[in-house]
Amino acid sequence: MTKPALNRRAFNALSAAFSLTFAATAVPRRVQATGLAAATDATVQSQEHTVKFQDGKIVPAIGQGSWHLGEGRHPAAVEEEALRTGISLGMTLIDTSGNYGAGHSEELIGRAIGGKRNKIFLVTKVEANEATGEEMARACDASLARLKIDSIDLYLLHWPVPVLQFAGVVAGFEELRAKGKIRAWGVSNFNTRQMEELFRVPEGHRCATNQVPYSLNNRGIERDLLPWCKEHSMPAMGYSPLGGDNRLVIGDATLKRIGEAHGCSAAAVALAFVTRSGNLIAIPESGSPAHVKENAVALSLSLTPEDLQALDAAFPGPNTR
Numbered sequence: 001m002t003k004p005a006l007n008r009r010a011f012n013a014l015s016a017a018f019s020l021t022f023a024a025t026a027v028p029r030r031v032q033a034t035g036l037a038a039a040t041d042a043t044v045q046s047q048e049h050t051v052k053f054q055d056g057k058i059v060p061a062i063g064q065g066s067w068h069l070g071e072g073r074h075p076a077a078v079e080e081e082a083l084r085t086g087i088s089l090g091m092t093l094i095d096t097s098g099n100y101g102a103g104h105s106e107e108l109i110g111r112a113i114g115g116k117r118n119k120i121f122l123v124t125k126v127e128a129n130e131a132t133g134e135e136m137a138r139a140c141d142a143s144l145a146r147l148k149i150d151s152i153d154l155y156l157l158h159w160p161v162p163v164l165q166f167a168g169v170v171a172g173f174e175e176l177r178a179k180g181k182i183r184a185w186g187v188s189n190f191n192t193r194q195m196e197e198l199f200r201v202p203e204g205h206r207c208a209t210n211q212v213p214y215s216l217n218n219r220g221i222e223r224d225l226l227p228w229c230k231e232h233s234m235p236a237m238g239y240s241p242l243g244g245d246n247r248l249v250i251g252d253a254t255l256k257r258i259g260e261a262h263g264c265s266a267a268a269v270a271l272a273f274v275t276r277s278g279n280l281i282a283i284p285e286s287g288s289p290a291h292v293k294e295n296a297v298a299l300s301l302s303l304t305p306e307d308l309q310a311l312d313a314a315f316p317g318p319n320t321r
């Protein structure tokens with residue numbers, strides 16, 4: 001048997017460590033910090049940016065979204081290949097929902113992760129109108145069946161319900177957790193006030209994350225939600241991190257210029273920006289293997305203070321002076 005060549009991830013990391021110029025070369029934080037001598041195979045394996053949940057679980061800082069997968073934008077086989085490419089490059093957190101493509105997204109993911117379940121951190125969602133008692137259990141079983149798995153790693157409430165229903169939703173999640181159908185639960189699209197209310201109900205503090213929109217051109221959560229998450233040692237999850245279908249940021253000249261300096265795409269720079277705190281997981285979606293490869297570079301890309309300053313000026317946030 002021939003020895004497999006270095007995969008792209010390992011090659012990129014080594015290229016960066018030895019200051020080679022290569023189309024997808026990134027600057028791994030660990031290599032910068034530890035210097036050339038430490039750029040052994042072991043560091044190549046461990047230098048990617050990760051995020052730690054409160055229960056100690058560590059996941060990659062860049063995952064994969066799937067809102068439009070399974071809807072025919074790309075051929076299904078290409079979308080499955082895109083997901084598998086992402087997994088092989090380290091983007092092993094996959095985000096979906098029972099209602100994406102009326103269940104087709106979960107089915108496609110179920111096929112793509114076949115045989116790789118142990119490598120994957122699977123996030124899916126229950127809708128607000130299904131979030132009570134038996135309805136939630138039924139929705140969870142349906143997702144498990146479509147994904148062909150026994151347990152969901154993280155089950156999210158897709159959109160907020162009225163505050164008075166928070167206790168019931170948490171009780172439903174905790175029941176699923178006790179039965180082993182989910183390992184953790186969280187919420188999505190909650191504002192800071194709703195997070196405060198959630199933490200007031202019994203077991204509400206067990207919420208693992210809040211999945212909210214976050215991109216260079218949508219930085220509103222920097223005002224209070226991100227500081228709140230940090231204060232409560234809770235990682236946030238950023239959706240539409242490239243700006244979403246209709247407001248993609250990747251054509252921006254500053255992003256392109258910084259990407260050229262690092263030898264990577266504008267998309268990778270945009271993803272590195274949103275994950276810069278170390279307390280946010282970005283979930284870009286792509287049904288294109290080539291795009292997925294570009295996005296995966298952000299797993300080991302560290303922007304310089306000058307890069308961050310230039311991006312802050314090009315895309316002012318709520319705290320930009």
Ligand SMILES: NC(=O)c1ccc[n+]([C@@H]2O[C@H](COP(=O)([O-])OP(=O)(O)OC[C@H]3O[C@@H](n4cnc5c(N)ncnc54)[C@H](OP(=O)(O)O)[C@@H]3O)[C@@H](O)[C@H]2O)c1
Pocket residue numbers: 064065066067068095096158188189211212238239240241242243244245248250265267268283284285286287288290291292294295
């Ligand atoms: N919780 C919620 O309420 C909520 C709401 C929205 C989204 N989400 C989650 O977040 C995920 C991502 O959000 P999103 O899909 O709205 O926005 P996004 O990830 O910011 O953008 C997706 C778009 O970017 C393109 N793209 C991806 N990588 C690219 C690259 N390297 N170069 C050029 N184009 C690229 C994709 O097209 P190609 O397929 O052609 O690459 C697609 O059109 C969703 O899939 C979903 O899982 C959650």
